[in-house]
Amino acid sequence: MLRNIAGGLRSLFRKEQVSRELGEELNGFLEMAAEEKMKQGMSRKDALRAVRLERGSLEITKEVVRSAGWESLVETSLQDLRFAARVLGKNLGFTAVALLTLALGMGANTAIFSVVQGVLLEPLPYREPDRLVMVWENNPRFPRVWVSYPNFLDWQRSARSFQQMAAGVEHGVDLTGLALPNTSTASKSPRVSSARWALS
Amino acid sequence: MADKPSDLVQGTLDMLILKPLALEPMHGYGIAVRLEQMSKGVFRLDAGSLFVAFQRFERDGLIKSEWKATENSRRAKYYVLTDQGRKRLNSETREWGRQVAAIARILEAS
Numbered sequence: 580m581l582r583n584i585a586g587g588l589r590s591l592f593r594k595e596q597v598s599r600e601l602g603e604e605l606n607g608f609l610e611m612a613a614e615e616k617m618k619q620g621m622s623r624k625d626a627l628r629a630v631r632l633e634r635g636s637l638e639i640t641k642e643v644v645r646s647a648g649w650e651s652l653v654e655t656s657l658q659d660l661r662f663a664a665r666v667l668g669k670n671l672g673f674t675a676v677a678l679l680t681l682a683l684g685m686g687a688n689t690a691i692f693s694v695v696q697g698v699l700l701e702p703l704p705y706r707e708p709d710r711l712v713m714v715w716e717n718n719p720r721f722p723r724v725w726v727s728y729p730n731f732l733d734w735q736r737s738a739r740s741f742q743q744m745a746a747g748v749e750h751g752v753d754l755t756g757l758a759l760p761n762t763s764t765a766s767k768s769p770r771v772s773s774a775r776w777a778l779s
Numbered sequence: 780m781a782d783k784p785s786d787l788v789q790g791t792l793d794m795l796i797l798k799p800l801a802l803e804p805m806h807g808y809g810i811a812v813r814l815e816q817m818s819k820g821v822f823r824l825d826a827g828s829l830f831v832a833f834q835r836f837e838r839d840g841l842i843k844s845e846w847k848a849t850e851n852s853r854r855a856k857y858y859v860l861t862d863q864g865r866k867r868l869n870s871e872t873r874e875w876g877r878q879v880a881a882i883a884r885i886l887e888a889s
């Protein structure tokens with residue numbers, strides 16, 4: 580495994596030398612085969628031709644051997660990358676539009692996911708969020724209406740379905756100054772009853 | 780060499796190339812010639828399959844190589860079988876024997 584990687588890296592980084600060595604070895608192989616044929620009376624030209632037919636040509640064989648190792652995959656990928664960069668560099672308008680599209684797409688995705696994560700996926704910041712329910716008062720005219728504090732106290736005392744109950748009230752503060760009065764959102768944080776803290 | 784050379788049975792190439800090397804270090808052409816002689820011309824390897832196999836063997840540590848002069852004072856890369864290569868050759872030869880025996884049993888049964 581390690582030797583395999585080392586061999587591939589050698590082919591990648593000492594390409595010239597590896598290629599030259601392979602070329603010399605293959606050339607020797609084909610020459611020896613041709614010599615054999617010349618001994619049987621063939622001319623050198625005919626012998627070389629016959630060898631090429633029987634054993635394959637130098638260049639093709641070199642290519643076959645080169646493309647057999649894993650490093651040829653790296654090499655062709657690099658070639659593809661270089662080619663892509665060149666083409667993109669030539670069409671700057673297209674490149675800009677493509678980049679912008681990608682950027683917008685990623686940005687929008689990230690934004691949407693942040694919201695989904697916060698609102699839907701992340702559990703509420705309480706100990707057992709799946710056992711948490713919200714209770715409302717209900718009457719024919721106003722479904723889900725606010726609870727009066729005395730009612731809440733009654734519920735808290737006599738309800739058996741809940742381990743604990745807490746109440747909260749939304750509460751804004753009007754800020755006035757030189758400009759128009761403004762209900763501060765920062766001050767809208769609800770006031771809560773004491774048991775609320777025990778729930779968290 | 781009556782018939783034209785036939786293709787190798789798949790999976791036997793490794794074994795066949797390693798075998799001549801078990802006797803002595805050889806260069807690529809030497810191995811090709813030896814295989815042709817020993818098979819009486821049935822197997823003729825092209826340079827591509829041979830050298831792809833050498834590259835793989837060398838990376839798998841089955842063979843080592845060194846440049847030396849041939850008897851005709853030409854420079855050639857000689858391949859030497861390593862211990863690991865010898866082990867591989869033995870296990871492949873054993874497995875091949877098992878398969879040939881099994882095939883023979885099947886064919887003789889009818």
